[in-house]
Amino acid sequence: xxxxxxxxxxxxxxxxxxxxxxxxxxxxxxxxxxxxxxxxxxxxxxxxxxxxxxxxxxxxxxxxxxxxxxxxxxxxxxxxxxxxxxxxxxxxxxxxxxxxx
Numbered sequence: 047x048x049x050x051x052x053x054x055x056x057x058x059x060x061x062x063x064x065x066x067x068x069x070x071x072x073x074x075x076x077x078x079x080x081x082x083x084x085x086x087x088x089x090x091x092x093x094x095x096x097x098x099x100x101x102x103x104x105x106x107x108x109x110x111x112x113x114x115x116x117x118x119x120x121x122x123x124x125x126x127x128x129x130x131x132x133x134x135x136x137x138x139x140x141x142x143x144x145x146x147x
Contacts, residue, residue, distance in 0.1 A: 054147035060128070062087075064137035066117075069145075070125035078126050078145040081119050087139035094119035094126075105133040 054076045060067065079096040090107035103118025104111060117129030126145060128135045135141070
């Protein structure tokens with residue numbers, strides 16, 4: 047499907063670095079409208095959608111929901127950036143992600 051047509055979907059896994067990291071064109075190749083991240087290490091579930099401000103993220107962990115307004119998920123023209131928020135990018139944490147475009 048050409049970029050921008052919608053219906054695009056991709057999933058992957060990364061290991062947190064504690065430093066902002068990009069999931070881009072080699073892996074994703076489109077600007078996401080929705081990103082879900084499941085932190086396998088700490089059991090948290092985070093997401094960002096196109097109606098949220100860049101770098102924000104909503105996280106659910108142990109029955110509590112938090113809204114982070116910086117160092118979250120930022121869409122890019124051909125992927126997304128994972129900020130330094132510990133729920134989505136703590137050093138050594140294994141995270142699975144799904145992105146829809």
